[in-house]
Amino acid sequence: MGFSVARSLDSHLNNIMVRRTRRLPASSTNEPTRITRPSSFSTTHTFRSVGFKHSQKQNHKPIQTTVFASKQDLIDFHDRKSPNEVREEIKRCYELINRLGRGVVYLGSSRMGPGHSHYVQAQELSKEISNLLDCTSWSGAGPGLMDAVTQGALQAGKPVGGFKIGKEAGEWTASNYHPYLPSENYLTCRFFSARKHGLVDVVVRNNPLDKTAVVALPGGIGTLDEVFEIMALIQLERIGSELPVPFILMNYDSFYSKLLDFLDVCEEWGTVSKGEVSSLWKVCNSNSEALTYLAEFYGISSSDKSNNLTKLHSTHESSST
Incomplete structure (x- = not known):
């Protein structure tokens, strides 16, 4: 099975919701699964995904999962960005x-x-x-x-x-x-x-x-x-x-x-x-x-x-x- 994980370097990101799809037959399309943004999130950022390859079972294609992470509107000071x-x-x-x-x-x-x-x-x-x-x-x-x-x-x-x-x-x-x-x-x-x-x-x-x-x-x-x-x-x-x-x-x-x-x-x-x-x-x-x-x-x-x-x-x- 192959998958992709979105990666953030921001230490304040939390409450990330992840949902991964089941294995699909080879004929199925390779569509990313998206995460619904909770109402408490105010700003959404999409980050470059990083792939990790694992052994695949026969007659199955790797499924890609995309994670969307958001910041809560709870911090009233500027984040340390660099x-x-x-x-x-x-x-x-x-x-x-x-x-x-x-x-x-x-x-x-x-x-x-x-x-x-x-x-x-x-x-x-x-x-x-x-x-x-x-x-x-x-x-x-x-x-x-x-x-x-x-x-x-x-x-x-x-x-x-x-x-x-x-x-x-x-x-x-x-x-x-x-x-x-x-x-x-x-x-x-x-x-x-x-x-x-x-x-x-x-x-x-x-x-x-x-x-x-x-x-x-x-x-x-x-x-x-x-x-x-x-x-x-x-x-x-x-x-x-x-x-x-x-x-x-x-x-x-x-x-x-x-x-x-x-x-x-x-x-x-x-x-x-x-x-x-x-x-x-x-x-x-x-x-x-x-x-x-x-x-x-x-x-x-x-x-x-x-x-x-x-x-x-x-x-x-x-x-x-």
Whole structure:
């Protein structure tokens, strides 16, 4: 028996109905069997069929069956039609970085709002780091602690950029737009892969004058995903191979202590080398500890801090007038 199967490369096609004809005598015509489109289907596509040959029994002709597949009208976003779409979005991420400048990327929970103590600490930390390193602050441009670091950097009068995703946990789940950042300062990504490219590229140092950092604030699954991915990139020398990039884990109120205990267990089992994890990041329990570490990392003297503080006051005075 021979048959033909319609083939689609679209991963979202479903509810395909297939009906195959019985074997017909040799005198019968070789007409394709068609599938009736269900009423729930809105758009129909016919795809090139691919033939598979099997042994035929005597006095029977191969019967061809054609499958017609349709998309349900349930998906309100554009489908990924080719890798070029991802590539173009990554390109837009890089263009945004080139325009606003590299700096510090903050990873953190989108669920800890202004009433949370970690929100207050993160906002203050972002303001102080922006002043210390005189750089752009980057985040996922979402709510929670990402909003806190955005607010802190704006209070310092420094540039802010972001790579938003269409849907965030927390309060901004229904909008692709930031409530107060200028649209030219952030990009709403369709693809997580493009967003991650952006979040990583903002901390890659091209010359010794670049001052960048990764700051991991308390967070959940999404934050941990980003934390361990960046840690792996540093471990494999995909980031900081020529010019090191400081990676700070903010352990507010011992938030990450149990995670650190687990990583110690990994050392005991031999899944990571002894001292390997501690060499990849700096665990800080307070903002002052993080600021001291960054100042030492970049060799920023007290006079440099004073100059940056003077610039900060000047910016505030000019904006108030």
